[in-house]
Amino acid sequence: MMFPFLKKAVLNAFDKPSTEAFPNPEAEGLGKYRGRIVFHEDKCVDCGKCIQVCSPIAITRTEEKVEGGTNITRSFDLTSCTFCGTCQDFCDEGSIELTTDYHMVAEDPKDLIVTGVTFKKDIAGHIVCDTSACIYCGLCMRNCPQSTIKVDRATKTWEINLDNCVKCGICIGKCPKKVLSFSEE
Amino acid sequence: MTIIFTIIKSIFYSLVFPGLLFTAAAGLLLAGIDRKVIARMQKRIGPPIRQPLFDFLKLMGKETIVPRRANRLVFLGAPVVNLISLALIMLFIPVLGFTAFSGSADLIVILYLITISGVALIVGGSSSGSPYAGIGISREMVTMMSYELPFVMILLAVAKKAGGAAGMTFSMDAITAFQRANGSFLFTWSMIPAAIAFLLVIPAEVGMQPFDVAEAETEICEGPLIEYSGAALGLFKLGTAMKMLIMTGLFTALFLGGVSTGMIGLDIILFVIICIVLTVLCMTTVHAVTARLKIEHLFKFFWTFVAGLALVSLVLVWCGL
Amino acid sequence: MAGKITQLMDESAAKSPWLYHINTGSCNGCDIELVACLTPRYDAERFGFKLAGSPRHADIVVVSGPVTSQSKERLIRTLAQVPEPKCVVSIGSCPRSGNVFKGSYSVEGPLEKYVHVDVSVAGCTPKPEAIMEGLYRAAQILTEKRKAMHK
Numbered sequence: 195m196m197f198p199f200l201k202k203a204v205l206n207a208f209d210k211p212s213t214e215a216f217p218n219p220e221a222e223g224l225g226k227y228r229g230r231i232v233f234h235e236d237k238c239v240d241c242g243k244c245i246q247v248c249s250p251i252a253i254t255r256t257e258e259k260v261e262g263g264t265n266i267t268r269s270f271d272l273t274s275c276t277f278c279g280t281c282q283d284f285c286d287e288g289s290i291e292l293t294t295d296y297h298m299v300a301e302d303p304k305d306l307i308v309t310g311v312t313f314k315k316d317i318a319g320h321i322v323c324d325t326s327a328c329i330y331c332g333l334c335m336r337n338c339p340q341s342t343i344k345v346d347r348a349t350k351t352w353e354i355n356l357d358n359c360v361k362c363g364i365c366i367g368k369c370p371k372k373v374l375s376f377s378e379e
Numbered sequence: 380m381t382i383i384f385t386i387i388k389s390i391f392y393s394l395v396f397p398g399l400l401f402t403a404a405a406g407l408l409l410a411g412i413d414r415k416v417i418a419r420m421q422k423r424i425g426p427p428i429r430q431p432l433f434d435f436l437k438l439m440g441k442e443t444i445v446p447r448r449a450n451r452l453v454f455l456g457a458p459v460v461n462l463i464s465l466a467l468i469m470l471f472i473p474v475l476g477f478t479a480f481s482g483s484a485d486l487i488v489i490l491y492l493i494t495i496s497g498v499a500l501i502v503g504g505s506s507s508g509s510p511y512a513g514i515g516i517s518r519e520m521v522t523m524m525s526y527e528l529p530f531v532m533i534l535l536a537v538a539k540k541a542g543g544a545a546g547m548t549f550s551m552d553a554i555t556a557f558q559r560a561n562g563s564f565l566f567t568w569s570m571i572p573a574a575i576a577f578l579l580v581i582p583a584e585v586g587m588q589p590f591d592v593a594e595a596e597t598e599i600c601e602g603p604l605i606e607y608s609g610a611a612l613g614l615f616k617l618g619t620a621m622k623m624l625i626m627t628g629l630f631t632a633l634f635l636g637g638v639s640t641g642m643i644g645l646d647i648i649l650f651v652i653i654c655i656v657l658t659v660l661c662m663t664t665v666h667a668v669t670a671r672l673k674i675e676h677l678f679k680f681f682w683t684f685v686a687g688l689a690l691v692s693l694v695l696v697w698c699g700l
Numbered sequence: 701m702a703g704k705i706t707q708l709m710d711e712s713a714a715k716s717p718w719l720y721h722i723n724t725g726s727c728n729g730c731d732i733e734l735v736a737c738l739t740p741r742y743d744a745e746r747f748g749f750k751l752a753g754s755p756r757h758a759d760i761v762v763v764s765g766p767v768t769s770q771s772k773e774r775l776i777r778t779l780a781q782v783p784e785p786k787c788v789v790s791i792g793s794c795p796r797s798g799n800v801f802k803g804s805y806s807v808e809g810p811l812e813k814y815v816h817v818d819v820s821v822a823g824c825t826p827k828p829e830a831i832m833e834g835l836y837r838a839a840q841i842l843t844e845k846r847k848a849m850h851k
Contacts, residue, residue, distance in 0.1 A: 203420040203667040212422045213743040216836075221829055229823065250793070250800045272822040273796035298822035299834040301841070303796060306822050414745075423743040430748055433712040437759070440709035440846055442783035444756060511754075600753030608756040608783045 222294070228277040230295040231270045235310030237289035240266050241339035241362040244281035244290060250274050253281065263315040272298055272306040286337070286364055317361050319377035323352045327373045334365035334374060392470060392479040399466040405651050406620035407431045409658045413623070413666075416659050420667040431620055438613030446606050448508040457503025458607075458614035464495040465621045472628045473555055475646040476639035485551040486534050489629065493584065496618060497523050503615075504603025515602020518674050519593035525681035526583040526590075532689035533573045533580070537633050540570060540696045551632060558636035565634040569700040573692035574634045576685045578661040581626045583681065586619060587662045589669040592677055627657040706850065713759070713785065714843040716748040717835070720758030720782065724775050725807075726765025729825040730792040734762060736828045737835070744832055747839070755781045760838050763817075766794040766801045767809040779815050785845035787838040790820045791831060799824065 214221070245253050252274040258265040270290075282290045300306050321343075330347040342358040343365060345351070366374045392398055411428035418425020445451050470479045471489055482488075501519055504512040535547070541557040542548040548557075564570040583590035594602045604615055631638075631653050640646055672680065723731055737744040738751065752758045755778050767775060779788070788811075793799040795811040802809070811817055818841050821834035 197668045199668045200664070203664065206422045207416060207419045209422065211419065211424045211743075212740050213424045213746070214741055216742075216747075216829070216832060218829060221827075227827060250797070250802060252797075271797065273793055273820060274799060274802070275793060275822070276800055276824045296823060296827040296830045297833060298826065299819060299830055299837060300822075301819055301837065303817075303820055306820065418743070418745060421740055423740045424746045425743070426745050426748055430716065433715040433748060436709050436712040437716045440706075440713060441759075441785070444781070444783050596751075596753035601757070604757075605754045606756055612757060 221296075224294065227294050227296055228279050228292040230293050230298055231272065231275065231308050232291045232293055233268065233270060233308055233310040234289040234291065235268070235312050237287045238266075238268065238310065238312045239287055239289075239362040239364065240268075240312055240314055240360060241286070241364055242360055243284045243286075243339040244268075246339070247280045247284050249278065249280070250276050252276075260313075263313055266312045266314055267309060268312065269307050269309040272308060273303050317376060320356050320361070321354055321359060321365060321374055322377040323354075324373040324375075325350075325352055327371050328352060329371055331370060333368045333370065337364050337368045339364065393466065397469045397472070397474050397477070397479055399462075401647075402466055402469045402621045402624055403617055405654070406617070406622070406624040407435065408651070409623045409627070409654060410620040412655055413658055413663050416663045417667050420663070431616070435613050435617055438616065439610050441609040441613075443609030443611055444606075446507055446509075449606065450506045453502060453506040454606075455611055457499045457506070458611045458618070461496045461499035461503075461618045462614050462621075464492045464499065465618050465625060468492045468496075468625050469621075469628070471551060472625065472632050473551055473636070474628075474650045475631075476641065477643055477646055478551060478555070481550060481552040484549040486538060486549040486554075490531065490534065493625075494523070494527070496622070500603050500615070503607070503611075504605075507603075507606035509605050511599045511605045512603050514599050515593050515605070518595075518599075519603060521674055521678055522583060522586075522590065522593050525678045526580045526685075529576050529681055529685040529689040530580050530584070532686060532693050533577050533633075536570065536573045536689065536693040536696045537564065539693070540564065540567070554633065555636040559639075563635050563638065569695040570634065570692055572688040572695075574630075576688040576692070577630055577634065578657075579681075579685050579688075581630065581657070582662050582665055583677070584626050585622045585662065588666040589672045590677055591671060592674050595671060623658055623662065624654055627654040627661075630657055710843055710846045713846040714839045716750075717759045717787075717839040717842055718750045718752040718757055719760050719762055719835070720752050720755050720778075721762045721764070722771075722775060722778055724763060724765040724771040724795070724811075725768035725801075726792070726794060730764035730794075733825045733828050734764070734791060734831055737831050742828045742832060744835065747836060749835060749839075755779075756783065758782050758786065759842055760787045760789055760835060762789050762791055762835075763795045763811055764791045766798040766804075766807045767811055767814070769806050769808050772808045772814070775811075776814055785842055785849055787818045787841050787845070788815050789834055789838050790817045791834070792826060793822060793824050796820050796822075 245255060252271045254269050256267045279292050282292050298306060330345055330350055332345045335343045335345045339362060340358045340360055342355045344353040394400060410431040414430055415425045415428050445454055468489055471485045501516050504516050537554060538547040538549050541554040558564060565574050586594055594604060604612060607615060640649060721734060736742060761779060761782055790796055790811055798807050798809045801807045819834045819838045821830055823830055
């Protein structure tokens with residue numbers, strides 16, 4: 195036949211169109227689409243891992259000193275993001291979440307910046323290890339976002355580089371023997 | 380007094396009915412139905428039927444840019460010439476029972492006016508100085524050459540058939556009167572090949588897929604129209620819509636002549652309905668199921684298959700069948 | 701009467717927006733999603749959207765990709781050929797910021813440096829639904845711009 199789609203076309207003309215409605219409420223929250231970032235600012239411990247892993251440098255961090263601590267503003271620029279989800283995977287506290295919300299349309303690009311303010315108390319002390327109970331498992335070393343802790347199981351040494359420490363406290367949470375703590379002074 | 384009346388009547392004929400306004404309105408309706416039906420054939424919802432009107436109004440409200448290298452007069456004059464020639468054709472095509480003007484050589488005038496509208500596109504495109512327009516023009520010329528041969532042969536067959544033993548008649552009135560007396564040509568077996576050939580000429584004349592090689596928007600960016608914008612483009616788009624009505628109307632006049640209800644209002648409605656059916660049949664359906672042809676395929680198709688069909692009719696009519 | 705026709709023209713500006721798509725070094729992801737908008741499933745043509753072949757016919761210019769140094773000049777020349785009223789829509793992260801390509805020696809973005817972006821659609825890539833939403837919003841802006849033209 196010369197026109198193989200003739201029958202199909204004529205039948206389609208009397209059939210229901212397969213077009214979806216617009217706006218389409220059925221498309222919400224479906225599939226594995228990585229959309230708008232939601233930042234749970236109360237969960238953030240300001241470890242800085244997300245900034246390190248972000249390939250398009252979409253995450254910025256600004257500090258502001260206030261009474262008794264620091265206000266840390268973290269902003270996620272959605273017009274710069276590749277929505278790879280690496281920050282979500284690396285965030286131990288689960289404070290970064292990529293939702294399936296795809297409605298990211300704005301006339302003003304400022305509407306596409308997600309910000310969150312975390313308050314961080316001033317901590318006078320630094321991380322110390324009770325070496326008498328430590329089993330040198332190395333979990334603190336592996337989980338440190340800034341790679342400040344060095345653990346050597348053979349020589350039984352535990353060292354911390356205080357210059358790089360951001361005092362996030364992740365190592366305290368990860369320690370199986372609860373031997374890490376902030377020093378008093 | 381009668382002179383003034385005749386002048387007013389002529390102005391009414393050329394501007395309102397069946398001239399510019401009627402042709403434009405009905406043409407936009409046909410274009411809208413074409414877009415809607417093709418959308419449904421592709422399982423889409425499709426634009427509203429008023430969409431070509433919106434397109435036209437929007438283009439009227441846009442800035443019209445004239446390229447620096449273009450000849451301003453020719454560039455802006457071409458769409459106007461195109462529109463006037465198309466509005467004039469409609470005066471010679473009978474709206475079933477009603478004819479505005481009828482002389483002794485209507486078919487020849489129609490043939491030339493249709494060519495003028497094609498030439499206006501070519502002249503306008505060539506004045507823009509774009510290389511894409513150059514390719515488009517050469518294709519448009521080949522397309523015109525392709526469909527003009529079968530088109531003229533069909534017209535000759537119709538003229539010979541209507542003229543009978545006395546020879547050929549190119550008068551629309553005579554053709555309509557002959558069909559009213561002896562039955563429409565569409566149901567005369569010797570004219571059926573010519574009718575099929577004419578149905579195939581219509582999409583080429585209007586520039587519809589698969590014969591839109593001249594305005595292939597995906598490869599040469601609408602060819603001759605590439606540099607047009609705003610009102611000038613709007614007039615060309617309106618011209619395309621009017622051409623749809625004119626070609627389907629010409630088919631109605633040549634092959635369904637003599638069909639008439641006797642009342643002018645009903646005649647107009649019936650005429651537009653016949654045009655809609657023809658549009659859906661020979662333009663929309665063909666557009667929906669085919670892809671664009673190459674220029675050499677188009678040329679071959681029209682000079683062998685379509686011209687062959689027209690020739691069969693012509694020979695049959697000449698033999699007195 | 702004249703006022704009525706002018707009003708009709710203004711309204712039809714939003715009802716028949718024709719798109720012209722410029723790829724300024726995009727990875728092709730956004731381009732595919734833009735074309736997906738015209739498929740039967742999303743059918744942007746029901747709102748009058750149509751892909752135009754020439755920038756002279758366009759109302760909405762859709763830009764995808766970080767502006768590379770090769771495409772920069774072509775982008776500027778193309779944008780200058782679009783008749784007023786026109787709208788610029790950026791699709792994806794690249795035109796707004798450069799995305800992962802930012803800082804590259806061959807990227808001269810962002811797009812905002814060369815033209816005012818009316819609507820930006822974020823996502824990498826955005827869903828066709830989101831692109832439709834952005835285009836729909838741009839069509840509304842066209843009417844406003846058309847109204848501002850004859851004031």
